[in-house]
Amino acid sequence: MDFSIIxxxxxxxxxxxQNTLILVSVSLIVGLIFAIPLAVLRTSKNIVINGPIWAFTYFFRGTPLLVQMFLIYYGTGQFDFIKDSFFWIFFKEAYFCALFAFSLNTCAYTTEIIRGAIENTPHGEVEAAKAAGMSMLLRIRRIILPSAFRRALPSYGNEIIFMLHGSSLASVITIIDITGAARKINSTYYSPYEAFLTAAVFYLCITFLIIWLVKRLEYSWSGHLRRD
Amino acid sequence: MKKLLISLIALSFILTAGNVFAKDWKKIRVGVEGAYPPFSFVTPEGELAGFDIEIAKAVVKAAGAEIELVTSDYDGIIPALLAKKFDCIIASLSITEKRKKKVAFTDKYYNTPAKFVQKKGMIATYSKDAIKGKTIGVQRATIHEDFIRDNFGKDVTIKSYGTQDEVYLDMQSGRLDMLFADSVAATEGFLMKAEGKNFEFIGPDFTDPKWFGTGVGIAIRKADTDLVDALNAGIAKIRADGTYKKIQDKYFDFNVYGD
Structure with a gap:
């Protein structure tokens, strides 16, 4: 064992x-922004609204992230009509392809997490809001979503960690993230143990930070439930 | 139950001990890649084929042993050898000083130069300045990656891929301006195929032994000196009895062994 190479x-x-943090945070933000309205629409009883979103989340939760990334990265490069179009400026870049795949993937999971939380809103809260004369949009904004976020936070914390771990796949489409760095060191020095153990330590530290942040957020969001 | 458990554990010890100390090489496990045409690829029927594979079979047979082919990712193939996943590597691995620090090599079994590939007509004549700023694709953990990193690292964007096939894919899609690879692999695996028709070689042959070594050999764990001797004898035998030429002629119309 020779950690001097590390x-x-x-x-x-x-x-x-740096690449891992950018990839994960940007795709989480983009995914979350789209997931909130999608989750609300997903609870609709109308199949025309609900159906396509169901199909979207089903596809992205039902296929491996690696497959999605290959489809987006190598798949787009196969068709001339994409290569000749304006979109190629984006899809040409491995970085964009990874962001695109990650955002869609985390968006699908987050949509379902928030939908579940919305559907578990206690009836009383909704009825009270109705009795107070709130319109549907106001009800969603003031009552349903805040209450749903509180319930969704623990599972969303997991989703953040899954996304962090999933981001290691970026290294297969030439991006040097933490895993990519480990592969580079491994292929230069033929020392898989040192190279990947270091990567593991990096991921552990980030995961620890995420858990700590989510815990703090949970604490501050649940102020009204605390007895002290 | 406890007795059974103990005897099972004892048995497993005997079995693994047998593996570790059996050094008569009745069976040689050969690590191969399987994604590097025409040297190593998987046929539509799912069989491993190619120059490396046939050489592997011939050399091991000439060494008087049975063969077991084990596929491995290229960037993990030397660590896998050291971890005893197989006994030797026959995967177009060039004999370089850097690799010699980790593994032993047999004599070479072929030697071909490396070259740049570009889209037809992109640059007219090769020079170090002409390729400044280009995006160059290489396979990870290869001599080609090392060469580009050490010589052009500051002037070009390097993209490293797990397999050579992925480099060809991204060359085709236009994400790469150039690729740098073994000339024979690039000819047979890319340029001669329909996908490679818009691309061409540019610049000289690269053979500097500092990066490209002294040809392609079989890699073996340093401790297994007897296996080096056995495989060297195998290579010499197939060179002498015409088996090598037969395999070579099946894949190439030139002398792939070098001088």
């Missing part, structure tokens, strides 16, 4: 860390 190449890992 110390000498720590900058490779920090470059990778």
């Amino acid at each position: 110390l000498e190449n720590l900058n490779v890992y920090f470059d990778g860390l």
Whole structure:
């Protein structure tokens, strides 16, 4: 075991860390922004509204992220009508393809997490809002969504961690994230143990940070339920 | 139950001990890649085929052993050898000083130069300046990656792929300006196929032993010196008895062994 090669190449890992953090945070934000309205619409009883969103979440939750990424990265490169179109500027970049795949994937999961939380809203809360004369939109904004977010937070915390781990797949489409850095070190020094153990430590630290942040958020969002 | 457990554990010890100490090489497990045409690829029927594969079968047979082919990702193939997933690597692995620090090599079994590939007519003549700023695709953990990193690292964007086939895919899609690879692999695996018709070689043959080594050999764990001798004898035998030429002629119309 020789960890001096890791110390000498720590900058490779920090470059990778930067890419991982950007990929994960951007796709989580984009995914969440789209997931909120989609989740509300998904609870609709109208199949024309509900159906397509169901199909979207079913596809992205029902197929592996790696397959989705290959479809988007190598799939788009196969068709001339995409390559000749304006969109190629984006799909040409591995970075964009990864962001695109990750955003869609996390959006699908987040939609279902929030939908579940919305459907579990206690009836009393909704009825009270109705009795107070709130319109549907106001009800969603003031009562249903805040209450749903509170309930969704623990599972959303998991989704953040899954997304972090899923982002390691970016390394297969040439992006040097933390895993990509480990692969690079491994292929240069043929030392898989040192290379991937270091990557594992990086992921553990980020995961620890995520768990801590989500815990804090849970605490501050549940103020009205605390007895102290 | 407890007795059974103990005897099972004892049995497993005997079996693994047998594996570790059996050094008469009745069976040689060969690590191959399977995604590097024409040297190593999987046929539509799902069989491993190619120059490396046939050489592997011939050399192991000439060494008087049975063969078991094990596929491995290229960027993990040396670590896998060291972890004893197989006994030797026959996967177009060039004999370089860097790799010699980790593994032992047999004599070469072929030697071909490396070259750049570009879209037809992109640059007229090759020079270091002409390829400045280009995006170049290489396979990860290869001599080609090392060469580009060490010589052009600051001037070009390097993209590393798990397999050579993925490099060809991205060359075709236009994400890469150039690729750098073994000339024979690029000819047979890309340029001669329909997908490669808009692309061409550019620039000289690269053979500097510092990066490209002294040809392609079979890699073996350093401890297994007897296996090096056995495989060297195998290579010499198939070179002498015409088996090598037969396999070569099946894949190439030139001398792939070099001088």
